[in-house]
Amino acid sequence: MDKTEPFYGPDFSQLVRQDPDVAQVLLDELARARGGLQLIASENFTSPAVIAALGSTLTNKYAEGYPGRRYYGGCEVVDRAERLAIDRAKLLFKADHANVQPHSGASANLAAYAALLQPGDTMLAMALEHGGHLTHGSKVNFSGRWFDVVSYGVRRDTELIDYDEVRELAIRHRPKLIICGATSYPRLIDYSVFRGIADEIGAWLLVDAAHTIGLMAGEAIPSAVPYADVVTFTTHKALRGPRGGGVLCTEELAQRIDHAVFPFTQGGPLMHAVAAKAVAFGEALRPEYRDYAASVVENAVTLAEGLAAEGMRPVSGGTDTHLALFDLRGLTDFQGLPVSGAEAERRCAQAGITLNRNVIPYDPEPPTVTSGIRVGTPCVTTQGMGVAEMKEIASIVAQAVRKPGAIASVSDRVMGLTATHPAYRREE
Known part of the structure; x- marks a missing residue:
């Protein structure tokens, strides 16, 4: 591309000149990401190519409808971006059909429900307090208000999904839709059992793969696509794409899903985000992405083992995925005092470690406090960290949680890791 041609994309110097306050926010967020350990399981660092697509002039184009069937003129260029995203998603996930327009995972779920259910229908989904998502039937969410929701959970003794309970509830309540997928369940889900x-009861099966779709793409865990009628997902977790969502489905449901996304639940798609999704799908099709996905899981297993050795009990005994959940009950700090999930989160934040408090199954504490924390390895793996660094991170987290008076030394150790494995490495 000739650099003398007109403006093609973002120029940060223009933002600095026009709006220094917002420019400083961007710089401060970059400094935060570079200066700490990001262990939020639902976050990642996109490639600069994804960011370039997000900051492009495609944001200007209104494109209600689908490629070749738009309600606005001038969409012949953005049509190419969406076709690329669709074709790459179908190839990557080996799916019959892909819709890449949902703005988020919640939007994808809303569209899927609209395609398969009517208000008042019954659906069976994982309980929020056992690892499910708000859109799986929480009373504070549209899903809990519009549908009759029956919830299943995990066993007290193993903290694994009780498939016998799932079957029993399904036979008793005859839901029209069964949902599997979670936000804080660290183990593999047996999709064949759910299928x-x-x-057996003539229900649709929806897999909410928001957390695990990237691992499926990299073949680090089994894919849900062969078993599900519909798979909803996000693009911004282990997949390393922009913040957004998508839907995969069988050819039988393609038209219903497309109509449920537009015009039923959304208007114009965000074409800069669609293009960025295409970039991310293309990156995930490369052989090196499989290595990345495998490393994410290996790092999560190592981190879980390290934190277990430090006295934090891993829920279900460990992890098979990118995240691990820990029960802090029984853990005390250097003063012999118990540490809640909220307190652990706060202490880690002071040392530059970002993770989140999380309810654990049968948690006696409220969601604002919790007895647990959740950690994930997508970000640190993107930064090039491996097994050795996970062992160091486990020690660092434990010290931050148990010795709040040692924040300075913990921060130094954090900075040591981020200095050698920076997020968005500066060009020399």
Whole structure:
């Protein structure tokens, strides 16, 4: 591209001149990301190419409808971006059909429900307090208000999904839709069992793969696509794409899903985000992405083992995915005092470690306090950290949680890791 041609994309110097306050926010967020350990399981660092697409002039184009069937003129260029995203998603996930327009995972779920259900229908989904998502039937969410929701959970003794309970509830309540997928369940889900239960009662099966789709793309865990009628997902977790959502489905449901996304639940798609999704799908199709996905899981297992050795009990005994959940009950700090999930989160934040408090199954504490924390490895793996660094991170987190008076030394150790494995490495 000839650099003498007119403006093609973002120029940060223009933002600095025009709005220094917002420019400083961007710089401060970059400094925060570079200066600490990002252990939020639902976050990642996109590539500069993804960011370039997000900051492009495609944001200007209104494109209601689908490629070749728009309600606005002048969409012949953005049509190419969406076709690329669709084709790459179908190839990456080996799916019959892909819709790349949802603005988020919640939007994708809303569209899927609209395609398969009517208000008042019954659906069976994982309980929020056992690892499910707000859109799986929480009373504070549209899903809990519009549908009759039956919830399943995990066993007290193993903290694994109780498939016998799922089948029993399905037979008793005859839901029209069964949902599997979670936000804080660290183990693999047996999609074949869910498929069998759904077939037994004549229900649709929806897999919410928001957290695990990137691992499926990298073949680090089994794919849900062969078993599900519909798979909803986000693009911004292990997949390393822009913040957004998507839907995969069988050819039988393609038209219903497309109509549920537009015009039923959304208007114009965000074409800069669609293009950025295409970039991310393209990156995930490369062989090196499989290495990345495998490393994410290996790092999570190592981090879970390290934190367990430090006295934090891993829920279900460990992890098979990118995240681990820890029960802090029984853990005390250097003063012999118990540490809640909220307190652990606060202490880690002071040392430059970002993770989140999280309810654990059968948690006696409220969600604002919790007895647990959740950690994830997508970000640190993107930064090039491996098994050795995970062992160091486990020690660092434990010191931050148990010795709040040692924040300075913990911060030094954090800075040592981020200095050698920076987020968005500066060009020399």
